[in-house]
Amino acid sequence: AQSVTQPDIHITVSEGASLELRCNYSYGATPYLFWYVQSPGQGLQLLLKYFSGDTLVQGIKGFEAEFKRSQSSFNLRKPSVHWSDAAEYFCAVGVNTGNQFYFGTGTSLTVIP
Amino acid sequence: EAGVVQSPRYKIIEKKQPVAFWCNPISGHNTLYWYLQNLGQGPELLIRYENEEAVDDSQLPKDRFSAERLKGVDSTLKIQPAELGDSAVYLCASSFSGNTEAFFGQGTRLTVV
Numbered sequence: 001a002q003s004v005t006q007p008d009i010h011i012t013v014s015e016g017a018s019l020e021l022r023c024n025y026s027y028g029a030t031p032y033l034f035w036y037v038q039s040p041g042q043g044l045q046l047l048l049k050y051f052s053g054d055t056l057v058q059g060i061k062g063f064e065a066e067f068k069r070s071q072s073s074f075n076l077r078k079p080s081v082h083w084s085d086a087a088e089y090f091c092a093v094g095v096n097t098g099n100q101f102y103f104g105t106g107t108s109l110t111v112i113p
Numbered sequence: 114e115a116g117v118v119q120s121p122r123y124k125i126i127e128k129k130q131p132v133a134f135w136c137n138p139i140s141g142h143n144t145l146y147w148y149l150q151n152l153g154q155g156p157e158l159l160i161r162y163e164n165e166e167a168v169d170d171s172q173l174p175k176d177r178f179s180a181e182r183l184k185g186v187d188s189t190l191k192i193q194p195a196e197l198g199d200s201a202v203y204l205c206a207s208s209f210s211g212n213t214e215a216f217f218g219q220g221t222r223l224t225v226v
Contacts, residue, residue, distance in 0.1 A: 004155075032213045043117070043204060043217035044156070051213060090155050094213050099144055100169065101215060103155030 002027040004093050006104035013081050014112050021076040021107050023091030032094035033074040034101070035065055039087045047089075050074065061085070086111045115139070117218035119205050125224045131193035134221045138186070138207030145182060146215060147190050148204040156204055162188065163210055195225045 003026045013019055025031055032051050036044040048059025055067040065076045074091060091104040118137040126132050138145050143164050148156035159178065161169040164185035173180065177196070182188040192199055202222050206215040 034214075036217075041219070041222075043219045044206075045217070046214060049214060092155075099161065099163075099208070099210070101146075101156075101158070103157070105155050106153070 002031070002093055002095050002102050004091050004102055004104035006089075006091055006107050008107045009105070010108045010110070012110040012112060015083050016080050019076075019078045019081045019085070019109070021089050021091075021109070023074045023076065023104060024072050025074065025091075025093045026072065027093055027095060029095075030069075033065075033067060034092040034094065035059065035063070035074075035076045036090045036092060036103075037061075037087045038090065038106075044090060047076070081109075081111055083111045083113070085109060117205055117207050117216055119203075119218035119221050121221060122219060123222050123224075125226060126195055128197055128225050129194040131191065132195050132223060133189055133191045134203050134205075134223075136188045136190070136205030136218060138188075138205070139216055141209065142207035142216070143185065143210045144208045144215075145188050146204075146206040146208075147180060147188070148206065150202040150204055150220070152201070159190070159203075192223075195223075197225050199223060200225045 005024045034049045035047040038044050047063050050057050050067045088106045090106045092101050145162040147159040150156045160173045160180050162182045180190045202220040204220045205218045208215045
């Protein structure tokens with residue numbers, strides 16, 4: 001069965017510091033992988049996605065993620081965090097040509113001055 | 114272009130009362146999803162439509178939940194009767210069929226008292 005694990009429930013970083021949010025998935029075939037961000041009271045906004053090809057994908061707001069098949073991981077990174085990045089981040093896997101999505105439990109990011 | 118529109122944004126009802134949520138997907142998107150998001154959790158699929166057909170409703174509690182998408186465009190999710198445990202955010206999303214990216218609405222926050 002497919003599943004997504006985000007091992008860090010909450011992360012606190014200083015503004016300007018680098019960020020890495022972890023995501024591991026379980027799926028028998030090559031998945032479609034996504035990172036979404038959710039600000040308080042808002043819906044989910046897509047940051048980036050991986051379908052195939054280059055394993056390092058660039059997204060909006062300066063985020064990037066790297067697909068590592070050997071580790072079943074799709075970690076999200078940002079070299080310098082801004083206060084406005086404080087939000088909830090969800091990793092998701094898309095299966096069956098991508099029409100079914102399974103989400104992790106999310107990582108809450110706090111940015112301190 | 115308008116995104117996925119949901120209404121109402123907030124709803125407070127007493128237990129055992131009925132409630133309905135409405136979703137208007139992005140124009141041309143034939144796949145529509147309803148997700149349930151409990152506090153501190155990732156979204157969980159309730160039902161997925163391809164046009165007007167519910168192709169995945171395995172996680173919809175059919176004793177009290179119902180959904181419809183009569184003309185393959187907008188959709189309504191209903192709960193009757195509501196229970197305290199139904200308090201959550203109900204998210205609607207849409208995508209092109211076979212496309213691997215879903216776009217989310219802002220959600221409806223339901224509080225059952």
